[in-house]
Amino acid sequence: MCxxxxxxxxxxxxxxxxxxxxxxxDHQIVTAPDRFYLGILRPDGLRHGYHGVHQNGNTGTLLYVHGNPSGRYQAGSDALTISDLTEQFIQAQISWEEALSIVQTKKIVYAPDATMQAVLSDRYGRTLLIEPGIGSRVDTGTYSLxxxxxxxxxxxxxxxxxxGDxxxxxxxxxxxxxGRRFSVSDAFAILRAVRQEGLWATRVSFVFSAKQRTVFYAENSHFDSIQTYQFPPV
Known part of the structure; x- marks a missing residue:
């Protein structure tokens, strides 16, 4: 869900x-010198990072969505999967401007085995919403959701x-x-309010503060046991 x-x-x-x-x-929390991400075990045997933060502030996440035929997976140089785009952004292989250019010039499609949409943002708060087969939007205002x-x-x-969802x-x-003083604690209060239970429960909640260069995270809705991962000084 997510x-x-x-x-x-x-x-x-x-x-x-x-x-x-x-x-x-199958997922694991991965903390690398330059990244924090949720490593998803994929058929190639590797743990890919489709939900995470780079030390430069690039933050990408995939979210499940009911698929539409126009976003169906296809190969070719004029197409790119939403999962590859998101992972490249989290790895800082591409900048926010480059991600924007890609969605404007290539067809963004689903991965072969999953239908997802994405949110990409940077340390300045610039935010790109991407829906394969539908389009994309640069989102502005006080918040994006x-x-x-x-x-x-x-x-x-x-x-x-x-x-009921x-x-x-x-x-x-x-x-x-x-208000302007929205804090990490405020962010966790919202995540707690919308947490899920049952088979598709909330397994990880994370908050990234660009000013503090820190990821705060809790596992399995244990919001009283928040852990931190601070990126090294640049």
């Missing part, structure tokens, strides 16, 4: 809930919304009440 937001106040703060069935998505429904074409995913609406209401 939910992601970017808040632009005195600090640029991003929050993310990683809601998955571990039997489907995405969950598992299309924002660019809401009607395309409306039939598949789960009854109001995470997006609840998070939007809470974010709208915040």
């Amino acid at each position: 939910i992601r937001f970017v808040y632009r106040g005195d600090d640029i703060i991003t929050g993310f809930n990683f809601d998955i069935d571990p039997a489907v998505w 995405m969950a598992n429904a299309s924002l660019l074409s809401p009607e395309s995913t409306r039939p598949w919304l789960l009854p 109001n995470r997006y609406e609840k998070a939007a209401q809470l974010l709208a009440k915040q």
